[in-house]
Amino acid sequence: xxxxxxxxxxxxxxxxxNVTFRCDPISEHNRLYWYRQTLGQGPEFLTYFQNEAQLExxxxxxxxxxxxxxxxxxxxxxxxxxxQGDSAMYLCASSxxxxxxxxxxxxxxTRLTVV
Amino acid sequence: KQEVTQIPAAxxxxxGENLVLNCSFxxxxxxxxxxxxxxxxxxxxxxxxxxxxxxxxxxxxxxxxLDKSSGRSTLYIAASQPGDSATYLCAAPHSGGYNKLIFGAxxxxxxxx
Numbered sequence: 001x002x003x004x005x006x007x008x009x010x011x012x013x014x015x016x017x018n019v020t021f022r023c024d025p026i027s028e029h030n031r032l033y034w035y036r037q038t039l040g041q042g043p044e045f046l047t048y049f050q051n052e053a054q055l056e057x058x059x060x061x062x063x064x065x066x067x068x069x070x071x072x073x074x075x076x077x078x079x080x081x082x083x084q085g086d087s088a089m090y091l092c093a094s095s096x097x098x099x100x101x102x103x104x105x106x107x108x109x110t111r112l113t114v115v
Numbered sequence: 116k117q118e119v120t121q122i123p124a125a126x127x128x129x130x131g132e133n134l135v136l137n138c139s140f141x142x143x144x145x146x147x148x149x150x151x152x153x154x155x156x157x158x159x160x161x162x163x164x165x166x167x168x169x170x171x172x173x174x175x176x177x178x179x180x181l182d183k184s185s186g187r188s189t190l191y192i193a194a195s196q197p198g199d200s201a202t203y204l205c206a207a208p209h210s211g212g213y214n215k216l217i218f219g220a221x222x223x224x225x226x227x228x
Binding site: 006033040041042043044045048055056089091093098099100101102103104105106107108109111 | 146147149151156157158159160161164204206208209216217218219
């Protein structure tokens with residue numbers, strides 16, 4: 001297994017456009033998480049899935065954000081009508097259960113720049 | 116509510132020094148704590164995962180300790196090298212559920228030759 005994969009690595013978009021990111025977790029991991037990280041800060045939780053069910057969403061996840069995990073495999077994070085404040089690194093992670101025994105594995109992230 | 120703090124925010128040392136990075140957390144009812152490394156513009160690489168039943172965990176030149184009673188963890192880096200330059204993040208499980216990690220803001224380490 002090659003770990004958690006994220007695509008694209010970088011995305012530059014104009015304000016007001018929609019963007020979609022993809023995350024492929026480790027295949028045997030049933031939980032998948034999205035985090036956002038701004039410069040100089042630690043990652044902040046956005047949402048997580050257990051299999052295909054989205055079980056929690058942070059208040060940071062405004063109604064312009066939507067995440068899906070069809071069939072409990074890969075996940076997509078879509079941002080509609082992007083704003084400059086959405087510029088950040090978007091990180092995906094996966095874990096077996098709650099990460100109690102093996103922790104979390106993160107991907108390489110998608111760097112979003114809104115111009 | 117779990118809160119994680121890391122001290123110092125930044126550290127610059129000459130090559131060869133032994134370092135201690137500090138992490139404190141407010142809710143000690145955790146089952147583990149995880150240390151990550153992040154290179155500029157990159158994702159997170161897991162360094163060490165310490166279970167609550169352990170007091171220390173070692174990987175090469177890295178040693179992490181966990182003291183739940185005091186709400187503290189330390190990451191010790193022996194004989195630092197320029198390649199160790201990165202941001203080091205610690206993360207603890209959120210209070211009341213095993214559904215997310217809470218991160219500190221990180222310690223930005225620069226090791227110069």
